[in-house]
Amino acid sequence: MKRFTRGLLPLxxxxxxxxxxxxxxxxxxxAFPVIFVFLFGSLFSGNGPDTFSVGWVDDDRxxxxxxxxxxxxxxxxxxxxxxxxxxxxxxxxxxxxxxxxVVPAGLGGALQPGAPPAQPFQLIVYTDxxxxxxxxxxxxxxxxxVGGINQGLSGAPPALAVEPRPIQSDEISAAAYFVPSILxxxxxxxxxxxxxxxxxxxxxxxxxxxxxxxxxxxxxxASNVLMRLLIALVQTVIIVGIGIVAFDVTIVGPMLxxxxxxxxxxxxFLAIGYVIASxxxxxxxANALASVVQFPLMFLxxxxxxxxxxxxxxxxxxxxxxxxxxxxxxxxxxxxxxxYVPLSVDFLVLAGWxxxxxxxxxxxxxxx
Amino acid sequence: MNEASSVxxxxxxxxxxxxxxxxxxIDFEVRPGEVFGxxxxxxxxxxxxxxxxEGLNKADSGEIAVLGIDPQxxxxxxxxxxxxxxxxxxxxxxxxxxxxxxxxxxxxxxxRPTAELIKRFGLDERQIALTKELSGGQRxxxxxxxxxxxxxxxxxxxxxxxxxDPQARRALWEQIQELRGEGRTVVLTTHYMEEAEQLCDRVxxxxxxxxxxxxxxxxxxxxxxRERTIRFASRPExxxxxxxxxxxxxxxxxxxxxxxxxxxxxxxxxGDLLRVSDELGLEGLDISVRRPxxxxxxxxxxxxxxxx
Numbered sequence: 001m002k003r004f005t006r007g008l009l010p011l012x013x014x015x016x017x018x019x020x021x022x023x024x025x026x027x028x029x030x031a032f033p034v035i036f037v038f039l040f041g042s043l044f045s046g047n048g049p050d051t052f053s054v055g056w057v058d059d060d061r062x063x064x065x066x067x068x069x070x071x072x073x074x075x076x077x078x079x080x081x082x083x084x085x086x087x088x089x090x091x092x093x094x095x096x097x098x099x100x101x102v103v104p105a106g107l108g109g110a111l112q113p114g115a116p117p118a119q120p121f122q123l124i125v126y127t128d129x130x131x132x133x134x135x136x137x138x139x140x141x142x143x144x145x146v147g148g149i150n151q152g153l154s155g156a157p158p159a160l161a162v163e164p165r166p167i168q169s170d171e172i173s174a175a176a177y178f179v180p181s182i183l184x185x186x187x188x189x190x191x192x193x194x195x196x197x198x199x200x201x202x203x204x205x206x207x208x209x210x211x212x213x214x215x216x217x218x219x220x221x222a223s224n225v226l227m228r229l230l231i232a233l234v235q236t237v238i239i240v241g242i243g244i245v246a247f248d249v250t251i252v253g254p255m256l257x258x259x260x261x262x263x264x265x266x267x268x269f270l271a272i273g274y275v276i277a278s279x280x281x282x283x284x285x286a287n288a289l290a291s292v293v294q295f296p297l298m299f300l301x302x303x304x305x306x307x308x309x310x311x312x313x314x315x316x317x318x319x320x321x322x323x324x325x326x327x328x329x330x331x332x333x334x335x336x337x338x339x340y341v342p343l344s345v346d347f348l349v350l351a352g353w354x355x356x357x358x359x360x361x362x363x364x365x366x367x368x
Numbered sequence: 369m370n371e372a373s374s375v376x377x378x379x380x381x382x383x384x385x386x387x388x389x390x391x392x393x394i395d396f397e398v399r400p401g402e403v404f405g406x407x408x409x410x411x412x413x414x415x416x417x418x419x420x421x422e423g424l425n426k427a428d429s430g431e432i433a434v435l436g437i438d439p440q441x442x443x444x445x446x447x448x449x450x451x452x453x454x455x456x457x458x459x460x461x462x463x464x465x466x467x468x469x470x471x472x473x474x475x476x477x478x479x480r481p482t483a484e485l486i487k488r489f490g491l492d493e494r495q496i497a498l499t500k501e502l503s504g505g506q507r508x509x510x511x512x513x514x515x516x517x518x519x520x521x522x523x524x525x526x527x528x529x530x531x532x533d534p535q536a537r538r539a540l541w542e543q544i545q546e547l548r549g550e551g552r553t554v555v556l557t558t559h560y561m562e563e564a565e566q567l568c569d570r571v572x573x574x575x576x577x578x579x580x581x582x583x584x585x586x587x588x589x590x591x592x593x594r595e596r597t598i599r600f601a602s603r604p605e606x607x608x609x610x611x612x613x614x615x616x617x618x619x620x621x622x623x624x625x626x627x628x629x630x631x632x633x634x635x636x637x638x639g640d641l642l643r644v645s646d647e648l649g650l651e652g653l654d655i656s657v658r659r660p661x662x663x664x665x666x667x668x669x670x671x672x673x674x675x676x
Contacts, residue, residue, distance in 0.1 A: 003444070006474070006475065006477075007471075007474045007475045009474075010470065010471050010474035011471065011474070014460060014463055014467065014468075014471045017462065017463060017467065018460055018461075018462040018463060021462040021498070022462055204456070204459075205454055205456050206459070206460065208424060208454060209452070209454055209459075209514075210475075211424055212422055212423075212424055212447060212452035212454070213447055213452075213472065213475040213476070214444055214447045214448045214475055214476060215475045216444070368424070
C-alpha cells in the first residue's frame with residue numbers, strides 16, 4: 001500500500017500540469033464540447049411557443065366544473081383540449097400536450113355556498129419538470145386562476161387547491177436531449193484520446209524511464225485515471241452549467257447517480273483508450289485509431305438523435321456501442337429522458353465494456 | 369569474486385529478440401567505485417545488457433547480481449538504490465526542470481533536495497523553464513540529475529554525451545568524474561573512444577552480443593599493440609629498402625602522403641632515421657610519434673571503426 005501511494009499524488013499533479021499546458025488537449029476536452037453545446041443550442045432551440053397546450057379532463061361534469069373551464073379558457077397562454085385522463089396523459093407522454101389538468105368528481109358539491117369543505121378541493125395538474133418553461137408557466141397560471149376563485153369566495157376558507165404531479169414526456173426538449181448527449185460525447189473523447197499522450201509517453205520512453213524508478217505500474221495507471229476523472233468532473237460542471245444557464249435545462253435526477261454514471265463512463269472509455277494504446281505503436285497511429293473509433297461511436301450511438309430514428313439495419317449497431325448506454329443513462333438521470341433500456345442495463349453494459357477493455361489492455365499494453 | 373569486491377557480476381548472460389541474438393553469453397564484473405565502460409558500435413548489445421542490469425528487461429539466461437540483488441527477481445528493491453539515465457532522454461515536455469526533479473524525487477524514500485541538484489548540474493537559470501525548451505546539453509545534465517535524485521550508489525549512463533557539442537560533452541565529463549570522486553560506481557556505454565579513454569577505469573569492448581576484451585585502456589592497447597608508430601611526410605629518397613633495416617622497425621607502411629614505421633623501440637628507430645636522413649642530406653623531416661588508441665584496438669578486434 002505504501003508503495004502504491006508513494007508518488008501517486010505528485011504524478012497526478014504532474015499529469016494535470018502537463019495537460020493544461022498542452023493547448024491542443026485543452027481545446028479538445030474543454031472548448032470543443034462547449035462549442036458543440038452552443039452550436040446545437042442555437043440550431044435547435046428557437047423561442048419557446050407562445051401558447052401551451054393543456055389537456056382538460058373533467059370528471060365532475062357539473063356547472064361548477066364548466067365554469068372552471070371557462071376561467072382557464074380565458075387565459076390566453078393556454079389552449080385547452082378536452083379528453084379523458086387516459087387519453088390526455090398518453091398524448092402528453094408523446095409530447096403533444098404540455099400539461100394536463102384533471103378536475104376530479106365532486107367539485108360541484110365542494111363549491112356549494114354555505115357548506116365550506118373541511119379541506120380544499122384538489123385539482124390535479126400534470127406537468128413535465130424536464131420542460132422547465134412549460135412546466136413553470138402552466139403551474140403559475142393554474143395557481144393564479146385558482147387563487148382568483150378562492151378570493152371570489154371571500155370570507156370562506158380556500159375551497160380549491162392544486163395538486164401538482166410530475167410526468168415525463170417521451171419528447172424532451174432539444175436542449176434537454178443534447179446536453180447529456182454532449183456530456184457523454186465529451187467523456188468518450190476524454191477517454192479515447194487518452195491513448196495519444198499514453199502512446200507518446202511510451203514512444204518517447206517516458207514510461208520506460210518511470211519504470212526504472214521504484215514507482216509501481218498500478219500507481220502509474222491510478223494517477224492517469226485520477227487525472228482523467230478530475231477533468232471529467234470539470235467537463236460535467238461546465239457542460240451542465242451551460243445547459244442550465246444558457247438553455248434552461250432542468251436537472252431532475254439524483255446528482256449522486258448522475259455522478260456515478262459520469263465516473264463509470266469515463267473509466268470505460270479510458271479503458272478503451274488503453275486498448276487503443278495497446279495496439280498503436282506511434283503517436284500518429286494512436287491519433288488515427290482514436291479518430292477511427294470515435295466517429296462511429298459519435299454518429300451511431302444515438303447521442304445526437306434517438307435510435308428509433310435510425311434505419312432498421314443500423315439499430316443493432318447502435319445497440320452494441322457503449323456510448324449508446326452512457327448517453328441513455330445520462331439522459332435518464334439528468335433530464336428524465338425516456339429510457340432506451342433500464343438504468344441497470346446501462347450500468348451492466350458499461351461495466352461489461354470496462355471489464356473487457358481492462359482485461360485486453362492488461363494483457364496487451366506494452367510499457368516500452 | 370564475492371559480493372564485497374564486485375558491485376555487478378554477470379555470468380553467461382544471453383538475450384535474443386526473435387532470431388536476433390542481442391547478447392550472446394557474456395561475463396564480467398564491475399568493481400566498487402570504478403567507472404566501467406561498455407564500448408561498441410550501435411547494435412553491439414550494450415543497451416540490452418544494461419537494461420537487463422537495471423531490471424527493465426528480462427534475460428533469457430545467465431546469473432546476474434547487481435548490488436547483491438537479482439534484478440530479475442527483486443527489481444523494485446534494486447530500483448530504489450540505482451540511478452538510471454536512458455539513451456533517449458525521457459522527459460515530460462510540459463513540466464519545468466524543478467517540477468520534474470521534484471516529481472522523480474517523490475518516487476523514492478529518501479530523495480536529494482531539488483535545489484541542490486539544480487545547482488550541482490548548473491541548471492539554476494533554467495529551473496522554471498519547460499524541459500522542451502532546454503538545449504541538448506541542459507537536457508542531458510537534467511537527465512543525469514534525475515538519475516542522481518535518490519543518491520544512488522550505482523549509476524547507469526547510456527550514451528550520456530551522444531549528440532552533444534564538444535563543450536557540452538566536456539562539461540558532462542566533469543560531472544561524471546565528480547560522481548566517481550564521491551565513491552559512486554558508474555557504468556556507462558559510449559561509442560566515443562576519447563570519452564572512454566578520459567573517463568573509464570576499465571572498459572569492455574562489445575560486438576555482436578559478445579565481449580571481445582576487458583581491461584584498462586592501457587592494458588588493451590599494450591595487449592594488442594606492443595609497437596608505437598613513427599610518422600613523417602613521405603620523401604622519395606626514403607624508400608622501403610632504406611627504412612626496413614632501421615633499428616627495431618617491425619614494418620613499414622604508407623598512408624596517403626605519410627610514411628608509418630612500426631617500432632618496438634622509439635628512440636633507437638628515431639636515432640637511426642635521423643642518421644639516414646642526414647646521410648641523404650634531407651632536412652626538416654616532420655616526425656611524430658603516436659601511441660595506438662582504443663580506436664586502433666577496436667579496429668584490430670572487429671575490423672571496423674567504432675562509429676560505424
